[in-house]
Amino acid sequence: MSPGTSITVLYFAAARERTGCTREEYEVPPGASVADVLRRVVGRHPGLERLVPHLRVAVDQEFVGVDAPVRPGAEVALIPPVAGGGPGLFSVVERPLRLEEVVEAVGGEAYGGLVTFGGSVRNETKGRRVLRLEYEAYAPMAEKKLAEIGAEAAAKWPGVRLAIVHRVGVLVPGELAVVIAAAAPHRKEAFRGCEYAIERLKQDVPIWKKEFFEDGEVWVGLGP
Known part of the structure; x- marks a missing residue:
């Protein structure tokens, strides 16, 4: 070539x-x-x-x-369809998650409101027992998009700070797949920032999950 x-x-x-x-x-x-x-x-x-x-x-x-x-x-x-600013933490990792890591990334004396979200693997989907999930990511772009979500939230609600960490690899029911923290001077903005992050994460961040059942497997978003 x-x-x-x-x-x-x-x-x-x-x-x-x-x-x-x-x-x-x-x-x-x-x-x-x-x-x-x-x-x-x-x-x-x-x-x-x-x-x-x-x-x-x-x-x-x-x-x-x-x-x-x-x-x-x-x-x-x-x-394929995905599963699902300012100072903060936006990472894709291959290790167990701790909610404390996102809390520590956004907390501070000026932030009176702090809202967190932890998304864990369920043990069933539509009546089918889940054995495990496998998460895959286009990591460099995923981290870039997570940071963009943080910037969008800060623009919508000045003072909001986000931190998002998503895990990839093999996860079993009960394990955390994503942890999010939103901090703001007041609680209303913190709640809105956290909810915004959860919804945006499902739209544009290139992270996929494959569900494994006793009777089959499926990439979420593509159907059987």
Whole structure:
């Protein structure tokens, strides 16, 4: 390949399973778009065709539309549906979580309101017993998006500080998957900031979960 004429495509969760790899190099012509890249990807991996309508695409860690240009040398991530500012803590980790770590990141004498949320793995989903969950993330982009959520909350409610830590890897029922803390001078803003973080986390942060049952498994967001 000539220098500057290729791009890197990253695959996650269901896309990774259907391609059998985590990253590949593709040749792109000058002026290539995301749609052009998707056509090349499906041409190489026909099993992805049914998944493409469910995908979002990030170019260099920013979500874009199918008409967006893709420069030679870009990093293009195929993002299946996800599971789900200011000073704070925004991390994706592969270890057990502690609620105290997010509390310590945002607390302070000026913050009279402090609200926390801990999301743990349930032992059943729609009547099916859960054996374990496996979380996967596009970690650099996920941490960037978590920080953006913090900045959005601070803009909506001045004085709000957020901290969010999400775990990846294998988790069993009862273990914490995410911990969130929101601090503000007053309790109302702290409650709103925490709720906002929970809802936004489900929308744009590239973290996926796969549920394993006694009778099967499923990527959350894609159905059986």
